[in-house]
Amino acid sequence: MTGPSAKLQVVIAGGGTAGWMTAAALSGTLGAAIDLTLVESDAIGTIGVGESTIPPIVLFNRLIGINEAEFMRATQATFKLGIKFENWKDVGSSYFHSFGTTGKDHWSAGFQHFWLHGLTRGHDQAYDDYCLELKAALAGKFAHLPDDRMNYAYQLDSALYAAFLRKRAEKDGTKRIEGRIAAVELDGASGDIAALALDGDRRVEGDLFIDCTGFRALLIEGALHAGFDDWTHYLPCDSAIAVQTASVAPPIPYTRAIAHDAGWQWRIPLQHRQGNGIVYCSRYLGKGQALDRLLASVEGEVLTEPNVIGYRTGARRKQWHRNCVAVGLSGGFMEPLESTSIHLIQRAVLRLIRMLPSGPVSDRDIAEFNDQQFADMEQIRDFLILHYKVTDRRDSPFWRQCAAMPVPPSLEQKIELFRETGRVFRKNEELFVENSWVQVMMGQGITPQRYHPIAAKLLPEELESFLAMLRDGVTRTVANLPAHDAYIAQYCAAGEPQNA
Numbered sequence: 001m002t003g004p005s006a007k008l009q010v011v012i013a014g015g016g017t018a019g020w021m022t023a024a025a026l027s028g029t030l031g032a033a034i035d036l037t038l039v040e041s042d043a044i045g046t047i048g049v050g051e052s053t054i055p056p057i058v059l060f061n062r063l064i065g066i067n068e069a070e071f072m073r074a075t076q077a078t079f080k081l082g083i084k085f086e087n088w089k090d091v092g093s094s095y096f097h098s099f100g101t102t103g104k105d106h107w108s109a110g111f112q113h114f115w116l117h118g119l120t121r122g123h124d125q126a127y128d129d130y131c132l133e134l135k136a137a138l139a140g141k142f143a144h145l146p147d148d149r150m151n152y153a154y155q156l157d158s159a160l161y162a163a164f165l166r167k168r169a170e171k172d173g174t175k176r177i178e179g180r181i182a183a184v185e186l187d188g189a190s191g192d193i194a195a196l197a198l199d200g201d202r203r204v205e206g207d208l209f210i211d212c213t214g215f216r217a218l219l220i221e222g223a224l225h226a227g228f229d230d231w232t233h234y235l236p237c238d239s240a241i242a243v244q245t246a247s248v249a250p251p252i253p254y255t256r257a258i259a260h261d262a263g264w265q266w267r268i269p270l271q272h273r274q275g276n277g278i279v280y281c282s283r284y285l286g287k288g289q290a291l292d293r294l295l296a297s298v299e300g301e302v303l304t305e306p307n308v309i310g311y312r313t314g315a316r317r318k319q320w321h322r323n324c325v326a327v328g329l330s331g332g333f334m335e336p337l338e339s340t341s342i343h344l345i346q347r348a349v350l351r352l353i354r355m356l357p358s359g360p361v362s363d364r365d366i367a368e369f370n371d372q373q374f375a376d377m378e379q380i381r382d383f384l385i386l387h388y389k390v391t392d393r394r395d396s397p398f399w400r401q402c403a404a405m406p407v408p409p410s411l412e413q414k415i416e417l418f419r420e421t422g423r424v425f426r427k428n429e430e431l432f433v434e435n436s437w438v439q440v441m442m443g444q445g446i447t448p449q450r451y452h453p454i455a456a457k458l459l460p461e462e463l464e465s466f467l468a469m470l471r472d473g474v475t476r477t478v479a480n481l482p483a484h485d486a487y488i489a490q491y492c493a494a495g496e497p498q499n500a
Contacts, residue, residue: 027174041178054343054431072488078156237281244304263398386414
């Protein structure tokens with residue numbers, strides 16, 4: 001930036017979902033106020049398996065002016081109401097983590113306290129019966145409801161999503177340069193990034209650089225050495241294999257996460273195909289064994305070559321370092337168990353927009369960005385660890401390792417607080433709300449020992465009426481919903497998929 005009135009020169013290194021989400025949000029929000037360039041190479045593939053999302057993506061799309069039906073047609077998307085976890089508490093068991101609220105909270109205590117009190121009064125209805133999104137998902141139903149009463153996300157083709165966002169970003173002024181990054185040039189005086197050197201003796205200069213180069217982290221780590229916190233001692237899975245198959249049944253409005261003796265598998269139904277994958281710890285399962293297991297379990301014709309991915313779970317110590325911001329996999333990786341990869345991209349981009357400098361970069365902004373971004377990743381990390389740690393499974397060395405491993409004090413506090421009192425406290429706008437923690441902790445086998453005294457204030461007949469009213473409301477609403485595939489057919493049915 002050469003003067004107070006000059007435009008901020010922003011350079012995005014890398015495309016894919018991270019690069020084009022960043023470009024679409026920046027160009028759609030700021031437009032001509034910045035000079036935005038994205039550098040990517042068609043010769044470099046992307047991970048491209050972030051197909052399952054969580055509800056904040058609905059807000060992200062709205063913020064940048066995306067028409068939902070148009071977006072869903074373009075990305076072959078289906079609706080998602082949550083995740084069904086199979087074989088996690090134990091082999092043969094299952095539970096559902098939904099995106100909705102369960103029952104009705106009191107200001108002093110969550111609904112789980114009233115439900116727990118009901119158990120002492122002889123009520124035997126499942127906690128699940130009080131959640132609209134959960135019951136709709138298992139019934140295979142969906143519709144938009146007035147006042148946004150149905151919380152949902154999407155199951156989508158991430159490559160098509162990147163292509164969709166690219167069109168919007170370029171329309172809003174983003175300049176795309178095709179090329180491979182040969183080197184990252186640093187300013188000798190400041191230590192900041194001065195330019196990207198591309199093949200063919202080309203240079204792209206900028207004021208602010210956004211690293212969307214994936215696991216390679218060419219800028220934030222390769223050039224600036226921001227450091228990395230490795231969390232594989234908490235989350236030991238380090239490998240994944242993804243493959244796409246033809247659909248053999250109408251798409252269901254949820255993702256399946258199916259645990260096995262060394263990790264888990266996913267199934268994600270889109271309009272035109274199904275995404276499948278296996279996540280595993282290479283210490284306990286070899287690549288060949290994992291691939292055989294995956295291919296033996298898929299349904300429908302295999303459409304793609306298996307995509308083998310090695311990774312380390314962890315976070316970049318500095319997500320914003322000097323004049324470089326890491327977005328997406330360059331900033332760290334949380335395994336896809338709770339579909340948070342695209343959310344972390346979104347979170348970083350929107351946070352960056354709020355803190356975008358109008359002049360020199362502020363060290364205070366950098367420090368605040370890093371604190372908030374790292375806190376997001378630690379909180380997600382804890383939620384993921386919960387699935388592995390709190391389980392009755394001891395049937396394999398992998399699960400025995402998970403059961404025996406120490407966990408962060410922050411997670412231990414949450415688990416034991418809930419076990420003893422039924423309480424969950426959400427801190428600093430953390431992603432997963434109280435109901436998410438309750439569903440997963442009870443699904444994994446924790447039944448609280450006590451409940452809040454406010455629940456006992458209801459007379460038996462009042463409690464009976466309260467619980468029945470909530471159950472009946474869920475049952476009536478679900479009965480009147482259309483089938484998920486029928487709703488998609490009339491709202492956002494896509495034609496044959498286009499090449500991304």
